Amino acid sequence: MHKIGVIGTGYVGLVSGVAFAETGNKVIGMDIDAAKVDMLTKGKSPIYEPGLEELLQKNLQENRIHFTTSFEDMIQNSDVIFIAVGTPTGEDGSADLKYVKAVAEEIGEKIESYKIIVDKSTVPVGTGAWVEGIIRDKLKVRGLNVEFDVVSNPEFLKEGAAIKDFMEPDRVVIGTDSAKAREVMGSLYQPFTKTGGPIVFMDRVSAELTKYAANAFLAVKVSFINEIANLAEKVGADITKVREGIGHDQRIGHHFLNPGPGFGGSCFPKDVKALIHTAKESGQSLHLLDSVEKINKVQKSVIGNKIKYIFNDDLKGKTVALWGLAFKAKTDDMRESPAIDFVEFMLNNGAKVQAFDPEAMENAKKIFGDKITFVEDQYEALAGADVVAILTEWPEFRSPNFSWLKQHLKRPLVVDGRNLYDLDMMEREGFEYHSIGRRSVGVK
Ligand SMILES: NC(=O)c1ccc[n+]([C@@H]2O[C@H](COP(=O)([O-])OP(=O)(O)OC[C@H]3O[C@@H](n4cnc5c(N)ncnc54)[C@H](O)[C@@H]3O)[C@@H](O)[C@H]2O)c1
Secondary structure (H helix, E strand, C coil), X not given: CCEEEEEXXXXXXXXXXXXXXXXXXXXXXXXXXXXXXXXXXXXXXXXXXXXXXXXXXXXXXXXXXXXXCCHHHHHHCCCEEEECCCCCECCCCCECCHHHHHHHHHHHHHCCCXXXXXXXXCCCCCHHHHHHHHHHHHHHHHCCCCCEEEEECCCCCCCCCHHHHHHCCCCEEEECCCHHHHHHHHHHHHHHHHHCCCEEEECHHHHHHHHHHHHHHHHHHHHHHHHHHHHHHHHCCCHHHHHHHHHCCCCCCCCCCCCCCCCCCCCHHHHHHHHHHHHHHXXXXXXXXHHHHHHHHHHCCHHHHHHHHHCCCCCCCCEEEEECCCCCCCCCXXXXXXXXXXXXXXXXXXXXXXXXXXXXXXXXXXXXXXXXXXXXXXXXXXXXXXXXXXXXXXHHHCCCCHHHHHHHCCCCEEEECCCCCCHHHHHHCCCEEECCCCCCECCC
């Protein structure tokens, strides 16, 4: 049993905290957001993540986790402290470390005995050493000589499958040169290696770079298949078949080869930017990632442009039923969602948007306000609509009531950014159907 403090109870901090509690540790989740702490204390998860709320309630009941806004409570009662605050994109594209800095300073001001400080947030190479320096400086001012270790332990969970990813990880990366920290971190993660992959120990800088390299590689994969999909459309190939044809090659694999409306979320866009920035600062260019950014920007306009083309460049007065707002299925996260670009495109072109998402509507309302109409049901979005646009691959959109759709749309037109439907079936059902990297069907 370890005594664990987690600073920041967002997607990463909350999931990590609950998972560590579930494996028998005593966990304190600390956040500056009092409303969040209040909700969590009552067993309500502020974010949607499958299985999270149940696990949260179970561990609250068994007194293995509690939440606080008090830094003192957290630091005095923990031996291992995870920093899991946000690291958003700064003005120059670098990762903005203001939250990490605030936390490091507070640790330096409050630490009294040996602690392992773990950078779980995604932070640029060199941040571990920087955090160590901040803490050391604060200790110097206090005239104290307290031992501590700063470890890099990047997180690889996916939103929508965060609990499973955390408890059955493909691998755990731990970056430290301290034997003491290595032993504690190893024992903390040991339960998860029974269900998941191995712990990979390395130096701190390599661990920091590993996280960015992993996300950048996945962003490359997505952008690659998006470009090939756009080409497939031009040359009359079917991207679904091409994907299958290349995915069986074990050197390539099937994962992350789904064409779509561009990647979004809280990680890929910002981490690609931050890595480009790190490289620039080191005097190196990352040409591949520069291209990924360009490709993704273009991809986010693909669905909007298709619709505009279908309506002969005139969207004024048209109504779009939008299915899906979240950047991917099974999350309520709207950060950098392709739906944001899509909605802006539609509004700028004079169209009206009626949107539905099973989980992300509250977050979407914070972004769009009353600029679009939010409806309570995917079918309600169709009222008076000229077209259905699909931006998120929610399971409930996969087998809709097609005859209802046809009856209620002004024109049986579906533009699908996630390739959810079979082309022959859509043709048989009498739809005009456009997707990504495949032929369009039912076009008159
Ligand atoms: N979301 C993901 O899927 C994911 C996956 C892997 C890594 N990451 C990385 O993990 C980090 C956290 O991401 P997230 O999505 O969980 O962020 P988030 O925005 O959901 O949560 C961050 C939390 O930190 C809190 N916070 C900010 N300053 C604080 C302070 N001084 N003291 C205490 N709490 C404070 C905020 O109130 C918020 O609750 C980022 O670096 C991100 O890149 C995220």
